Amino acid sequence: MCTRYNTTTRAKYKGVTLGTFIQSSEQLSQAIAAQVASVSITDIHTHLFPQAFGELMSSGADDLINYHYLVAEALLDNRISKEYFWSLENSERADLIWQRLFVDQRPISEATRGIVTVLNRLGLATKDIKLSELREYFEETSKEQMIDTTLSLANVRDVVMTNDPLDEVESHLWINDKFRQLTSDKRFHRALRLDQILNDWENSKVKLVNRGYQVDGDLDTPNQRTLAVEELSRFLTEWITRMDPLYLAASVPSTFTYPASDLQTFLLDEVVMPVARRHNLTIAIMAGTKRQINPDLKLAGDSVASTDVGAVENLARNNPNNRFLVTLLSLEDQHRLTVVARKFSNIMIFGCWWFLNTPSLIEKITTMRLELLGPNFIAQHSDARVLEQLIYKWSHSRATITKALQSQYSLLFDENWAITEGDIEKDVTALFRGNFWNFIKRDPKS
Ligand code: FIX
Numbered sequence: 001m002c003t004r005y006n007t008t009t010r011a012k013y014k015g016v017t018l019g020t021f022i023q024s025s026e027q028l029s030q031a032i033a034a035q036v037a038s039v040s041i042t043d044i045h046t047h048l049f050p051q052a053f054g055e056l057m058s059s060g061a062d063d064l065i066n067y068h069y070l071v072a073e074a075l076l077d078n079r080i081s082k083e084y085f086w087s088l089e090n091s092e093r094a095d096l097i098w099q100r101l102f103v104d105q106r107p108i109s110e111a112t113r114g115i116v117t118v119l120n121r122l123g124l125a126t127k128d129i130k131l132s133e134l135r136e137y138f139e140e141t142s143k144e145q146m147i148d149t150t151l152s153l154a155n156v157r158d159v160v161m162t163n164d165p166l167d168e169v170e171s172h173l174w175i176n177d178k179f180r181q182l183t184s185d186k187r188f189h190r191a192l193r194l195d196q197i198l199n200d201w202e203n204s205k206v207k208l209v210n211r212g213y214q215v216d217g218d219l220d221t222p223n224q225r226t227l228a229v230e231e232l233s234r235f236l237t238e239w240i241t242r243m244d245p246l247y248l249a250a251s252v253p254s255t256f257t258y259p260a261s262d263l264q265t266f267l268l269d270e271v272v273m274p275v276a277r278r279h280n281l282t283i284a285i286m287a288g289t290k291r292q293i294n295p296d297l298k299l300a301g302d303s304v305a306s307t308d309v310g311a312v313e314n315l316a317r318n319n320p321n322n323r324f325l326v327t328l329l330s331l332e333d334q335h336r337l338t339v340v341a342r343k344f345s346n347i348m349i350f351g352c353w354w355f356l357n358t359p360s361l362i363e364k365i366t367t368m369r370l371e372l373l374g375p376n377f378i379a380q381h382s383d384a385r386v387l388e389q390l391i392y393k394w395s396h397s398r399a400t401i402t403k404a405l406q407s408q409y410s411l412l413f414d415e416n417w418a419i420t421e422g423d424i425e426k427d428v429t430a431l432f433r434g435n436f437w438n439f440i441k442r443d444p445k446s
C-alpha cells in the first residue's frame with residue numbers, strides 16, 4: 001500500500017512542473033482502467049471485410065456460432081460424427097453447436113463466453129436466450145448498421161484485414177473494382193498476405209503463370225531464376241499498388257527456419273524483402289502454426305508447435321533495413337521472442353495470437369512484455385473472423401490487459417515515481433494503436 005504523498009513532494013522528486021499527479025494506488029488503478037476502457041483501437045490483424053467484399057464479409061448469428069473455435073469445442077463430443085456434422089446446413093450446424101455448448105453445458109470457455117458477451121453487449125437478455133432470438137436481431141439489422149454498432153461497442157477505430165491476392169474470390173473482386181469500392185470504407189485497411197507464395201510455391205506458381213507471370217522456370221538456372229524474381233516482384237508491386245496495404249504478412253509453420261537453403265529463404269531474400277524495402281512496407285511474420293493436424297475439422301483442424309525463434313533473430317539482423325511485426329503462436333516461445341525483441345529496433349511484437357488469446361495467457365504474456373520491453377509492443381489484435389466478435393475479443397482483452405498494467409504501474413507508483421493520468425493515456429494509446437502506426441511509418445489519417 002503506497003503512502004499518500006502530496007503533489008509538491010512528487011513534483012520536487014521528479015523535478016517537473018505540477019500536474020494532476022495521481023495520489024493513491026486506488027486512483028492509479030481507476031485511471032488505468034478508465035484509459036484502457038476508453039482508448040480507441042487499431043486492430044492490426046483480422047479476417048474481417050466490409051460489406052463491399054460481399055460474401056467475404058462474415059457477420060450474424062450463424063457465422064458467430066459456426067466460428068471454428070466453437071466447431072472444435074462442439075466436436076469434442078465423440079457422439080457427433082464429423083461426416084454428419086459437415087453434411088448439415090450452416091444453420092443446422094449452428095443449432096447443434098448451440099445445443100452442445102450453450103444448453104447441454106455452461107459456456108465457460110473463452111470462445112463460448114465470448115458469444116455471451118456479444119449477446120449481453122447487444123442488449124439481448126442472456127437469461128435462457130434462444131439462438132432464434134439472436135437470428136431475429138440480425139434479421140432486423142442491416143450490415144452497415146452492424147458495422148457501425150460493432151465498431152462503436154468495441155471502440156475500434158481501424159480494422160486491418162487479411163487480403164490474399166491469390167485467393168480466387170478476393171482477387172476477382174479487386175481486379176474488377178473499377179470504382180474503388182473495396183477501399184471506400186476508410187475504417188478498413190489492407191494487409192497483403194503471402195502465405196500461398198511462401199508456403200505453397202508449386203500451386204502458387206500455377207496460379208501466377210495462369211495470370212501471365214513468367215515464374216514457371218527452373219529456379220536452378222540463373223537466367224530463369226532472375227526472370228522469376230522479376231516477375232514475382234512485378235506481381236507483388238502490382239498488388240501493392242492496387243491494395244495499398246499497411247503491411248505485407250505471412251504465417252509460417254513451426255518448421256520455419258531462416259536463413260535456410262530452401263525456396264522460402266530464396267523468395268524472402270530475393271523478392272519479398274527487397275519489394276518491402278522499395279515500398280517502405282513492414283513485414284508481419286506469424287510463426288508457429290501446425291496446420292491441419294486433424295483435417296476432419298477443416299479450418300478448426302490447425303494446431304500449434306514451438307518454432308525456431310532464431311529465425312526471427314536472423315531475419316532482423318540480416319535485414320536491418322526491413323521492419324518486422326512478429327507474433328508467435330506457441331506459449332513456450334514467448335519469453336525468447338521478447339528477449340530477441342529487446343535486441344532489435346526493427347522488430348515489434350504484436351498480440352496474443354489465437355490459442356494464446358485467453359485471459360490467463362494474455363495477463364502472463366503482457367506482464368512479461370511490460371517487464372522486459374516497457375510499453376514498446378502492440379498489446380493485442382483480435383484475429384476476428386466474424387464482425388461481432390470484435391465486441392467480445394476487445395472487451396475481454398481490455399479487462400485482462402488492464403490488470404497487467406495496474407500491477408506494473410503500482411510497482412512504479414510505490415517507488416514514488418510521479419504519474420499523471422496523461423502519462424497513462426500516452427502509454428495506453430501507444431500499446432493499443434500508436435506503436436503500430438509509428439512502427440509501420442504510416443499516418444492513420446492517410
Ligand atoms: O494465420 C492466421 O491468420 C490465423 O489467425 C488463422 O489461420 C486462424 O484460423 C485464426 O483465425 C486464428 O484466430
Ligand code: ZN
Binds near residue numbers: 045046047383
Ligand atoms: Zn489470423
